[in-house]
Amino acid sequence: MTGLDVAFAAAGTVAAASAVLSVTTRHVVHAALWLVVSLGAVAGCYLVLGAEFVALVQVLIYVGAVVVLVLFALMLTRAPIGPNEEVSASPLHRALAAVLAAGVTALLAAVLVPLARVVGAVRRGGPGTTGLGEQLFGTWVWPFEALSVLLLAALVAALAVAGMARGRGAGEP
Amino acid sequence: MSPAVEVLVRTVAVLAAFLVLPLLVGQTEHKVMAHMQGRLGPMYAGGFHGWAQLVADGVKFAQKEDVTPAAADRPVFRLAPAVGLVPYLVALAAVPLSPGLVGADAPASAVLVLAATAVGILGTLMAGWASANKYSLLGAMRAAAQLLSYELPLVLAVASVCLAAGSLSLTAIAGAWSPWWLLWQLPGAFVFLVAAVAELQRPPFDMPVADSELVFGAYTEYTGLRFAFFLLAEYAGIVLMSLLFAVLYLGGWKGPLSGDLGWLWTLLKGFVVSVLVIWMRVAWPRLREDQLQRLAWLGLVPLALLQLALTGVWVVATA
Numbered sequence: 457m458t459g460l461d462v463a464f465a466a467a468g469t470v471a472a473a474s475a476v477l478s479v480t481t482r483h484v485v486h487a488a489l490w491l492v493v494s495l496g497a498v499a500g501c502y503l504v505l506g507a508e509f510v511a512l513v514q515v516l517i518y519v520g521a522v523v524v525l526v527l528f529a530l531m532l533t534r535a536p537i538g539p540n541e542e543v544s545a546s547p548l549h550r551a552l553a554a555v556l557a558a559g560v561t562a563l564l565a566a567v568l569v570p571l572a573r574v575v576g577a578v579r580r581g582g583p584g585t586t587g588l589g590e591q592l593f594g595t596w597v598w599p600f601e602a603l604s605v606l607l608l609a610a611l612v613a614a615l616a617v618a619g620m621a622r623g624r625g626a627g628e629p
Numbered sequence: 630m631s632p633a634v635e636v637l638v639r640t641v642a643v644l645a646a647f648l649v650l651p652l653l654v655g656q657t658e659h660k661v662m663a664h665m666q667g668r669l670g671p672m673y674a675g676g677f678h679g680w681a682q683l684v685a686d687g688v689k690f691a692q693k694e695d696v697t698p699a700a701a702d703r704p705v706f707r708l709a710p711a712v713g714l715v716p717y718l719v720a721l722a723a724v725p726l727s728p729g730l731v732g733a734d735a736p737a738s739a740v741l742v743l744a745a746t747a748v749g750i751l752g753t754l755m756a757g758w759a760s761a762n763k764y765s766l767l768g769a770m771r772a773a774a775q776l777l778s779y780e781l782p783l784v785l786a787v788a789s790v791c792l793a794a795g796s797l798s799l800t801a802i803a804g805a806w807s808p809w810w811l812l813w814q815l816p817g818a819f820v821f822l823v824a825a826v827a828e829l830q831r832p833p834f835d836m837p838v839a840d841s842e843l844v845f846g847a848y849t850e851y852t853g854l855r856f857a858f859f860l861l862a863e864y865a866g867i868v869l870m871s872l873l874f875a876v877l878y879l880g881g882w883k884g885p886l887s888g889d890l891g892w893l894w895t896l897l898k899g900f901v902v903s904v905l906v907i908w909m910r911v912a913w914p915r916l917r918e919d920q921l922q923r924l925a926w927l928g929l930v931p932l933a934l935l936q937l938a939l940t941g942v943w944v945v946a947t948a
Contacts (some may be wrong), residue, residue, distance in 0.1 A: 485758055489705065492751060509797070512740040516784075520747025521777065525683060527754050528773040535760050537702045584738055 459590035464504045469499035479553075495519055497568050509585040631634040643722045643732040651864030652683050654871075657900075658907045659683075664912045686857075700761035701850065709759060710851070710858035713752025717865040720745035724872050727882040727891035737797040739787055742873060746828065749862065750776045752838075755837035756859070757847030765928035768846025768923035771918065772837035776828060779798045783824040789940045790877045799873075803881035810878065813943065817936040818878040820929050825870035826906055827925070830861060833913035836921055871902035 471494050478490035495518045502511035545553070590601055659682060663670025675681025697706055720742045722732030735741050750773065757769020791797050793814065794805035810820075827834040838846035848859045875881055877899035882891025916924065 483702075485702075485705070489755070508735070509737050510736055512744045516740065516744040516747050520744060520750070521780065523772055524750055524754065524777060527751075527758070528777070531754075531758055531766060531770055531773075535758060537700065537759070547888065624888060629866075 459570075462505055464501060467497050467500035467504060470494075472522050484530055484538075484540050485527065488523060488530060491526070492519055492523050495523065506584075507588075509588055534539065630903065637867060639732050640723075641681045644717070647718050647721055647865060648861075650767065651861055653900075654867050654907075655683050655864050656680065656905050657904065658910075659924065661904060661907050662911050663823075663887070664935040665908070689795055690854055690857035693945075695853040695855060696850075697933055698761055698850050702761070702859060705755050705759035706850075709752050709756035710855040710862075711752070713749055714748075714858045714862045714865070716745040716749040716752075717869055718864055719759040720869050721872075724869065724876060725803065725881065727887075728800055728804065730892045731800065734800065735798070736844045737777040738799040739791055739797050739802065739877075742799070742869070743787060746866070747780060748871070751868075752859075752862070753847045756851065760847070760876055762850050763785055765847050768837045768843045768849070771843075772847060773831060775830065775834065775837060775864060778922055779824040779827040779834075779929070779936075782820050782925065782929035782933040783828060785930070786821040786824065787877065789817045789914075789933070789937045790814060791941045792937070795944075799876050799881075801875045803883070806880040808880075808918050814878055814936070814940070816932050817872065817940070818874070820933045820936065821878065822902075822905070824925075824929055826909055827921070829866040829906075831867070831906060832910040833916050834921060835915055836918050839915060867903050867906055872896075872899040875899040875901045877940055895946070909918070 474490045474493035474497060478487045478494060481487050481490065495514065499511040499514040499519075502508075502514060659670045660678070671679030672680035673679055674685045697703055710815070722737050723741045725731035725734070731738075753772045753776075754769050757765040757767075757772070759821040760766070785846075790802055793810065794802040796802055796805065830837050837843070838848070840854075843849070848856060851859060874894065875895055879898045881895045884891075885895040887894060895936075
């Protein structure tokens with residue numbers, strides 16, 4: 457076990473544990489805050505693996521924007537202090553979710569565990585920020601652009617949906 | 630120096646800067662604002678022109694009772710000041726004063742600083758929600774809406790400078806700086822300054838803490854040291870953004886005698902920018918919520934995109 461192994465295991469454990477807490481807590485806002493811990497710990501995993509830029513973007517986008525947006529939406533609608541029984545799922549839903557999660561975990565483990573055996577100990581490596589940029593805007597530029605168009609379409613559609621809802625409202629200008 | 634000692638020295642130095650520089654900016658604000666408004670400001674504490682006023686304030690805050698409201702969500706309420714404050718400490722560690730004088734020289738320090746400041750908003754949101762107070766919740770929501778809107782132009786403006794320098798490291802960006810940037814990156818610099826003041830929720834962008842409407846926004850229920858931490862976060866934010874502006878747009882340590890006194894140039898330029906930030910507080914009335922959003926989305930974002938395009942075209946044309 458090297459120091460990097462220990463750091464990676466620690467970050468991974470924190471990510472997994474806070475993810476479990478995030479889906480099991482009855483406090484809606486606490487769930488979002490545990491998500492922050494989980495996403496931050498995933499950024500820590502990237503950092504241990506030497507992908508510094510990916511880690512920072514993970515923090516900037518997911519912690520700094522996405523979760524803030526989630527919290528904002530929660531506070532705009534309904535986020536009481538204390539456990540919120542209304543949001544809890546039925547036993548059937550829980551069982552289904554557990555089966556689904558176990559399935560995904562098994563699938564990922566089936567792919568990743570043999571890979572881990574090949575790679576061995578955790579190493580800092582990867583292409584670095586420059587290499588990442590070259591890969592992203594060279595080899596992977598088409599998927600990248602397709603994703604951008606997809607997001608743009610979603611944005612325009614969201615505006616259109618909001619606009620239509622306003623048009624139907626009675627007496628609204 | 631052994632690595633452990635070096636880490637310790639660097640940590641202590643950054644912590645000292647983090648505690649001293651905000652006090653300097655705060656005292657400057659007291660005096661500059663007072664003189665701009667035709668009064669004297671604090672004059673008694675410490676004797677000479679009230680220099681110890683903020684130290685006395687700190688002692689006062691430390692003596693106050695630390696109250697947690699009965700209806701509050703205790704753990705979140707108590708954790709919020711730390712979440713609001715620590716990101717600025719992390720960000721300040723990555724800002725270089727001269728090529729060799731930096732707390733932690735990260736290769737992508739420009740992104741690190743942006744990511745750290747983006748986390749700071751979580752502290753305000755947590756504080757506003759956990760206080761169990763309508764004013765606090767409203768303040769936190771205003772803060773979240775404002776910070777999400779101004780995050781985008783800020784990131785775009787920094788991206789433009791990174792593109793111009795061809796690096797994500799603040800040290801390399803200031804190294805690549807030339808006086809021509811003052812003109813070339815002027816729209817980006819303007820966007821950065823406005824968005825930075827809005828990120829700090831400073832007047833004229835202080836809608837989230839508008840005292841006549843929301844008491845003190847998300848921080849209404851806080852007392853004692855926890856409240857002081859939020860104030861410290863605001864002033865540390867001014868220090869951070871001013872130093873960042875100096876490094877990104879004013880060439881940081883470049884100037885006469887920059888070999889030996891480069892760090893002094895960075896501090897001096899940063900200080901001038903923070904006086905400008907204080908001046909903005911005195912000069913303009915508070916913007917309304919819709920005006921805030923309009924300025925961000927219809928003014929700053931297009932301007933920042935234009936600057937990004939301009940930088941891109943110039944970099945490609947001269948490459």
